[in-house]
Amino acid sequence: MSTANPQALIMPADWRDFFALTKPGVMRLVIFTAVCGMLAAPGTIHPVLAFTAILCIAVGAGGAAALNQWWEADIDAVMKRTAQRPIPGGRMDRTSARDFGFALSGISVMTMGLAISWLAAGILAFSIFYYSYLYTVWLKPRTPQNIVIGGGAGAFPPLIGWIAVTGHITWMPVLLFLIIFMWTPPHFWALALFVQIDYSKAGIPMMPVVAGERSTRWQILAYAAVLLPLSMTPWFIGGTGWVYGLSAFLLSGMFLWLSVKVGLRTATPGDGMKPEKRLFAYSIFYLFILFAMLVADRFASVYGLQA
Amino acid sequence: MTQPIETRPLTATETEALRARQRERNKVMGLILGFLVILFFAISIVKITAKPEHAPAEGAEQAEHS
Numbered sequence: 001m002s003t004a005n006p007q008a009l010i011m012p013a014d015w016r017d018f019f020a021l022t023k024p025g026v027m028r029l030v031i032f033t034a035v036c037g038m039l040a041a042p043g044t045i046h047p048v049l050a051f052t053a054i055l056c057i058a059v060g061a062g063g064a065a066a067l068n069q070w071w072e073a074d075i076d077a078v079m080k081r082t083a084q085r086p087i088p089g090g091r092m093d094r095t096s097a098r099d100f101g102f103a104l105s106g107i108s109v110m111t112m113g114l115a116i117s118w119l120a121a122g123i124l125a126f127s128i129f130y131y132s133y134l135y136t137v138w139l140k141p142r143t144p145q146n147i148v149i150g151g152g153a154g155a156f157p158p159l160i161g162w163i164a165v166t167g168h169i170t171w172m173p174v175l176l177f178l179i180i181f182m183w184t185p186p187h188f189w190a191l192a193l194f195v196q197i198d199y200s201k202a203g204i205p206m207m208p209v210v211a212g213e214r215s216t217r218w219q220i221l222a223y224a225a226v227l228l229p230l231s232m233t234p235w236f237i238g239g240t241g242w243v244y245g246l247s248a249f250l251l252s253g254m255f256l257w258l259s260v261k262v263g264l265r266t267a268t269p270g271d272g273m274k275p276e277k278r279l280f281a282y283s284i285f286y287l288f289i290l291f292a293m294l295v296a297d298r299f300a301s302v303y304g305l306q307a
Numbered sequence: 308m309t310q311p312i313e314t315r316p317l318t319a320t321e322t323e324a325l326r327a328r329q330r331e332r333n334k335v336m337g338l339i340l341g342f343l344v345i346l347f348f349a350i351s352i353v354k355i356t357a358k359p360e361h362a363p364a365e366g367a368e369q370a371e372h373s
């Protein structure tokens with residue numbers, strides 16, 4: 001405190017910094033997968049309630065992100081990628097972030113319970129707890145498998161979206177959860193391979209830092225190999241038609257191919273890490289298109305375009 | 308932390324910057340609260356007018372068996 005300009009401290013944080021605290025970039029994928037889960041679910045939901053459910057999922061994710069940054073402010077401060085976030089950047093005090101995070105989480109869960117169902121609200125509450133406590137506080141600093149667990153947090157939105165429509169848990173929403181769960185490690189480790197210096201400085205045991213590059217590459221390949229059959233399982237169990245099944249096969253096949261290239265090679269200094277960057281970029285495209293095809297499949301069935 | 312921080316009155320420009328920041332925050336807060344009022348009103352209307360047989364659980368059940 002003594003090092004900071006005392007006059008700067010009385011300045012309340014800009015609302016834009018509160019908005020930044022909710023990680024709007026991550027929010028896009030959260031909203032997209034939640035909407036897809038909702039559209040792909042059998043049954044109907046009133047548009048106002050659908051909007052409310054999506055809003056609650058997004059605000060809940062924002063609350064979890066704020067709590068995460070409240071907790072990790074000192075870790076964020078030493079990493080180039082995160083040093084300019086509102087708290088380490090000195091534009092907001094930690095207490096504000098904490099209160100903001102708890103407020104968003106509480107409001108979103110209560111609204112979800114009152115407007116949609118307490119099952120959806122319960123899962124939303126658990127997902128916030130999962131990300132901001134189990135992952136951020138407990139597992140992230142302890143195990144190099146942290147991102148595997150962290151992927152669970154990102155896997156909740158389509159599950160909650162689906163359950164907001166149907167009101168109960170079936171295999172399909174759980175499979176959507178598992179697909180994102182399996183997708184996250186190769187997606188994130190591809191990134192970690194080309195930004196690994198940052199994490200070692202912050203003392204976070206990211207896989208490439210702890211287990212070495214060789215092992216990380218094998219694990220990317222292993223997850224991608226499991227993802228191929230897993231992403232097609234909704235089709236195998238009859239939850240979707242061939243529109244989704246074929247798309248999943250092609251998309252996951254490409255994912256596996258790019259992972260093979262990353263998995264079997266050894267990086268040499270100055271090669272620019274091109275395959276890793278390509279896999280990372282493709283993994284984002286992959287998830288968007290896979291979920292879009294899930295919705296397309298549902299509409300194709302509803303309008304009788306596929307048997 | 309416990310050392311007394313040297314304080315001085317705010318200058319006119321600093322006061323103005325502080326007030327501007329506060330005004331802006333209040334405006335955004337007002338917009339959010341107004342939006343929530345409308346949203347909760349809409350949710351209430353939807354839930355009051357909903358017919359019981361259209362409960363989501365049952366609709367889902369039928370769709371899955373068809």
